[in-house]
Amino acid sequence: MQTTLEILTHPLLSDVKHGFFTRKGGASSGLFAGLNCGRRSTDQADMVQVNRARVAAAMGVPQDHLATVKQVHSATVVTLADGDDIAAVRDVQADGLVTTRRDVAVAVLTADCQPILLADPQAGVVAACHAGWRGAIGGVIEATVDAMRSVGATCIKAVIGPTISQQAYEVGDEFMDNFMAEDPDAERFFSGGPQGKPMFDLPGFGLMRLRDAGVEAEWSRHCTYSDPQRFFSYRRATLEGQVDYGRLISAISL
Template sequence: MTLEIITSDALTPFRHGFFTRKGGASSGVFDGLNCGSGSTDQAEIVAINRARVAEAMDVNALASVHQVHSPDVITVTETAQPNDKPKADALVTATPGVALSILTADCQPVLFADAEAEVIGAAHAGWKGAMGGVLETTIDAMIALGATRENISAVIGPSISQRAYEVGPEFLDSFLSEDPENSRFFADGQGDKAQFDLPSYGLHKLRNAGVNAEWTRHCTYSDPDRFFSYRRATHAGDADYGRLISVIRI
């Protein structure tokens, strides 16, 4: 099966893609293109999947980080991936031949591009990272490499949608404590639960930071044939779950 790659005109002319689970070598709960080396999938199979992605991006290696839901950003200057992945949740580069990659399974994968300055970025933005400022720090790191705020385009890839993201009252309270106007990102749920709109929150943060932003409008939870989902796997009682990969390169 061939790889399925979701792209956006907003990121042209850079080669990029939000990869679905299709076209991979994994099986079982990881069936498809599981690119998560931190999963319990067979390491050699994950390596095959990542190699297929690298080939699709026409590179030998994918720059990646050990994601920890932080606002931390790494500036990548070498095409080779270091043996030890630094702990961070975003990467930026202005180096030709570098492919930046992010793993997600409901959280927002966000790809950034300034075509004029030839600077790119990639961020893993779950609710904690987005609230903590990972989107803004990625933009700042791109600007440090020569990008300009008004020329940066950001695209949020497949993420969990509001109808699938039920949260408790403590979660809602944390967002209202940050800003009472965050209530706009929540809808009433069952009982004391609420439904959180993560992509709308991400779009708000990006646009508030002064960049052009859009969402591909794909829900990871609601489309099991195409996407892995941490929350769906949890609800199903699965022992683990696959990770989707999103990549952009100069």
């Protein structure tokens, strides 16, 4: 069994410890083969704990200082301050985590949605954001940036990690119409696909939202759908008729 983790990093965040972890190097098997870090998956709980422990070690924090929330595609953001109970945050329904603590790594789980890691190293603020289409149009990106600024961030940089690319993200006409009703400027993120249906550019939309919020941002340009050896993908698992899927983890710390 391969135990060497594969951790993707980006030069834009070179001043902080961060990583977009692929599925390589994990203890899970079957549908979840590799580094499945999703507690809410049907994977064996002890294997998920082993995987998360490996991530915590790679991030240089104790296992119980790898902070995640109960993601619900919302625009809710939690700020983890000194003295806060890290374990309690795990059950809070939210999709963004901000911290100024140096003993914690904040993380999000994804399987096609955007994992966004953000940092202002000089101000000592980092954040992790889970932004699928629903969260992105609902304002989770802006809410995360606002929460960072409320604790002192002024010059924020962000990287969108592995996510589903436009060439793999076919949606329906109703999806496009509803999306554009929420944000008329989003039309440019849809194009015609090979089946005549719209194809949605999720990372392009995320980059626009980040940059409009005054954040310097890039996408890692890794597509979760098209690389099954490295990434879990909800859409790929669904199309293949699988009953569940693994969750990738992305983490950042000061």
